[in-house]
Amino acid sequence: MTSTVPASLTRTAEGATLQAVFLDMDGTLVDTEGSWWDAEVSVFADLGHRLDEEWREVVVGGPMTRSAGYLIEATGADITLPELTVLLNDRFEQHIGQGVALMPGAARLLAELAAHEVPTALVSASHRRIIERVLDSVGRDHFALTVAGDEVTRTKPHPEPYLAAAAGFGVDPGRCAVIEDTATGVAAAEAAGCRVVAVPSVAPIAPAPGRRIVESLEEVDLAFLRGLVTKRIDSAIRSGSVNKWRKN
Incomplete structure (x- = not known):
């Protein structure tokens, strides 16, 4: 804080x-909710997985650990929670690089x-x-x-x-x-x-x-x-x- x-x-x-x-x-x-979803979609695409649009309502508004953990379980992606958290934050920052x-x-x-x-x-x-x-x-x-x-x-x-x-x-x-x-x-x-x-x-x-x-x-x-x-x-x-x- x-x-x-x-x-x-x-x-x-x-x-x-x-x-x-x-x-x-x-x-x-x-x-920025759309930017978060775009970041999640692109990161998982790089990992070889496609996100279901229905999952968007599940992950919106929650803490990063909950959202990322859900997507790992849902997709079966071979990545740890800490690794995914870094990737998602990095990708989101790229999406908002020109401002929000x-x-x-x-x-x-x-x-x-x-x-x-x-x-x-x-x-x-x-x-x-x-x-x-x-x-x-x-x-x-x-x-x-x-x-x-x-x-x-x-x-x-x-x-x-x-x-x-x-x-x-x-x-x-x-x-x-x-x-x-x-x-x-x-x-x-x-x-x-x-x-x-x-x-x-x-x-x-x-x-x-x-x-x-x-x-x-x-x-x-x-x-x-x-x-x-x-x-x-x-x-x-x-x-x-x-x-x-x-x-x-």
């Missing part, structure tokens, strides 16, 4: 509801969060080397903190990455909004106790209580994100569990 959090960002205004916003990277912030495109609505949302000094973190299952390459393209100043998949003990769908981001800002996970594009990422954020906005990319995400699903980031702004946390607090007050919720 890397952080450039100034003191002003670690102190939210008294009585504020939304304390921080966490964004996933691939497929949420930047249009932000998802629709991402630039506007990042600008709005910055204008209102909302602490914002990038939380990804991708390795640090990949995050750094993407940040070179989209700009590091958008994020005061970043969490990489190879810097935590357990990555998504475990809640550790989002709990680490909340701890890095010194905020309550229950007052943080997370934007994710895969079921794996949504599971991690919800397990951490965050409020979640799902923007499905490759695979659909099922509706669930307290989960907001939108078609693109064009539908998401600061008021929308604040509303997620406010509704949670109101619901807790009505149920009589607000004191318990505040302690969690």
Whole structure:
């Protein structure tokens, strides 16, 4: 995890509801899910194997070890997991060598969060080397903190990455909004106790209580994100569990 959090960002205004916003990277912030699949297809082609298009939904959004392990088992490729991980990261970096495109609505949302000094973190299952390459393209100043998949003990769908981001800002996970594009990422954020906005990319995400699903980031702004946390607090007050919720 890397952080450039100034003191002003670690102190939210008294009585504020939304304390921080966490964004996933691939497929949420930047249009790279296709590049990952292209990298996987080309690497396995070099190994003499053809990937089934149906496997794409299986490997999307997960940690590298899970995706690579699945593809080794599915194809029977004669390669170790560490060797394949290196090849996939190398090939992906080649695919994004000329830069990456932000998802629709991402630039506007990042600008709005910055204008209102909302602490914002990038939380990804991708390795640090990949995050750094993407940040070179989209700009590091958008994020005061970043969490990489190879810097935590357990990555998504475990809640550790989002709990680490909340701890890095010194905020309550229950007052943080997370934007994710895969079921794996949504599971991690919800397990951490965050409020979640799902923007499905490759695979659909099922509706669930307290989960907001939108078609693109064009539908998401600061008021929308604040509303997620406010509704949670109101619901807790009505149920009589607000004191318990505040302690969690």
